[in-house]
Amino acid sequence: MKKWGKNEMKIVVLEPLGISGETFNNLTKPLTDSGHELVVYDDGKTDDETLKTRVKDAEILVLANMPLSGEVIDAADNLKYISVAFTGYDHIDLEKCKEKGIQVSNAAGYSTNSVAEVTFGLIIALLRSMVPLEAIVRKEGTKDGYRQTDLKGKTLGVVGTGDIGGTVAKIGQAFGCHVIAYNRSEKQELIDLGVEYKSLDEVLQESDIVTLHVPLTDDTKHLIDKDKLDLMKENSILINTAVGPVVDNDALAEALHDGTIAGAGLDRVDMEPPVPANYPLLDAPNTVILPHVGYATDEAMIRRAEITFNNIVQWEKGEQINIVL
Numbered sequence: 001m002k003k004w005g006k007n008e009m010k011i012v013v014l015e016p017l018g019i020s021g022e023t024f025n026n027l028t029k030p031l032t033d034s035g036h037e038l039v040v041y042d043d044g045k046t047d048d049e050t051l052k053t054r055v056k057d058a059e060i061l062v063l064a065n066m067p068l069s070g071e072v073i074d075a076a077d078n079l080k081y082i083s084v085a086f087t088g089y090d091h092i093d094l095e096k097c098k099e100k101g102i103q104v105s106n107a108a109g110y111s112t113n114s115v116a117e118v119t120f121g122l123i124i125a126l127l128r129s130m131v132p133l134e135a136i137v138r139k140e141g142t143k144d145g146y147r148q149t150d151l152k153g154k155t156l157g158v159v160g161t162g163d164i165g166g167t168v169a170k171i172g173q174a175f176g177c178h179v180i181a182y183n184r185s186e187k188q189e190l191i192d193l194g195v196e197y198k199s200l201d202e203v204l205q206e207s208d209i210v211t212l213h214v215p216l217t218d219d220t221k222h223l224i225d226k227d228k229l230d231l232m233k234e235n236s237i238l239i240n241t242a243v244g245p246v247v248d249n250d251a252l253a254e255a256l257h258d259g260t261i262a263g264a265g266l267d268r269v270d271m272e273p274p275v276p277a278n279y280p281l282l283d284a285p286n287t288v289i290l291p292h293v294g295y296a297t298d299e300a301m302i303r304r305a306e307i308t309f310n311n312i313v314q315w316e317k318g319e320q321i322n323i324v325l
Contacts, residue, residue, distance in 0.1 A: 008035040010078075011312065012058040014051065015066045016042045017085055018301035027309045048072050055079065060312055063092075064304075065272065070096035081315050085308040087111060087295070088243065089324050090216045097325055104324040105311040109163055110304040111295035115267075116167040118294040119211055119241045120151075120175070122265025125288050126237050127151055152176035157207030159200065159223075160242065161187055165213030169195050180206060204231040211239040214246055226251040229260055237263040237286075241294045244268040253280035256287060263287060267294045 011031060017024065024040075032038055041054060046066050052075035055061060059078045061068075064085040070093035073079065084092065084106045097104055125131055129146040136142070156177040158169045165181070169190055172179045181190065182200045191197065200223075204210060210232065214220045224238070225248040232238070238261060240247055249270050255261050263286035269275060273291035281287060295304075307322065314321045 008037060009059040009316075010037045010039065010057055011060040011062065012054060013038070013040040014054065014061060014063040014068075015044070015046075017062075017064060017305045017308070018296065019305050023302060023305065027305050030313055031309065051075075062308060062312075065091055068092045073097060073100065073102065081105075081312070083107075083308050083311040083315075084324070085304050088215060090243070094325060102325070103315065103320055105315065105320060105322040106324050107304045107307040107311070108322050110307055111297075111300045112163045112167055114297045114300040115164050115241050115294040116171055118267055118290070119164075119168050119239055120171060122239050122241070122267065122288055122290070123209055123211070123237070124151060126263045126265050126286065131288050154178070154208040155180060155206055157181070157203040157210045158195075159183075159203060159210060159212045160214035161190060161195075162213060162215075164241075165211075166190055168211055168213060169193075177209075200228070201231055204228055205233075208233065208236050209239065210236065212242045212246055214242055216243040216245055220246050222246070222248040224248065224252070226255070229255040232261045234259060235262045237261065237265065239265045241267040244270045250280055253284045256281075256284035266290065267292055 028038055048069055048071055051072045055072055055076040057078060058076055059080050061079060061082045062085060068091065073093055073096045079100070079102050082092065082097065082102060082104045084104065087106055087108055087110070089104065089106050092104065094104065127149045129148065133143060133146055152175060154177050156172040156179050158165045158179060158181040161169060161181050161183040166187060169179045169181060170193065173193060180196045180198050180203055182198060182203045186197045212224065214223065223246045229251060238252065252264060256264060264284070265288045266281065267290045269279070269281060269289065275282065281289060311322055
């Protein structure tokens with residue numbers, strides 16, 4: 001492991017991090033002051049051939065949610081460390097990183113509150129019919145024909161009680177919800193607050209609102225499929241601010257069209273925006289879809305960059321943090 005300040009290294013930032021130039025310079029100053037070469041690309045290019053050229057001599061890579069294939073990683077002969085400016089890392093070929101002995105850290109926790117807040121924005125938008133009513137009032141219309149329901153008193157089912165899901169559970173209680181949850185392991189802190197852990201099927205069957213906060217793994221891909229949607233109440237809504245493919249989104253579109261469930265609020269679908277015009281969920285009834293904004297507040301972008309560059313500082317000291325690999 002190279003020690004801090006003893007070897008200049010080439011650090012390549014493959015995409016913009018959503019912060020001002022001044023903030024970026026302040027956060028990277030410890031690196032540049034130590035003589036490290038910092039190369040930043042902000043043109044949005046993500047094709048493998050371009051990336052292979054850009055990573056060729058890099059010893060450290062920084063990226064957010066840009067896909068990083070094994071082919072690109074193979075082209076980085078000197079690569080030792082990747083600091084991911086994102087919580088998730090399923091867009092990186094970790095098997096190739098393992099094969100080449102490349103260490104990886106993420107920016108865990110930077111968007112916990114931001115994603116929890118947008119979760120409740122989607123919930124309230126659906127319960128109060130905000131999106132269609134906003135359009136109607138501009139056409140001199142009224143609320144007639146649109147349902148309005150309280151959040152207080154509803155059963156909120158939280159699937160995945162990591163940092164974000166746990167925060168959502170606590171906020172749900174503050175709104176006056178009865179909170180039930182499903183997770184592979186139960187958190188005593190949440191149990192002490194009155195959260196009831198149940199099986200996934202029980203959470204789906206009993207909840208008025210089901211909100212998803214699980215990572216994408218082989219076990220969670222299409223965790224919510226047609227059979228699981230069939231378990232939900234007809235007047236229930238599904239919220240996904242986690243990862244798009246944890247839901248079978250074709251099955252979700254069908255469930256919304258046939259009235260199996262009453263609505264859906266989505267910040268994630270099967271791809272990053274732009275979403276093609278023929279995507280099945282775009283014409284599904286009572287659906288609010290956002291272009292993956294849950295993590296993207298101004299404050300969260302600064303927190304993300306702080307964590308990302310501090311990861312590099314600590315790694316060079318031989319004290320890797322936020323470990324993925």
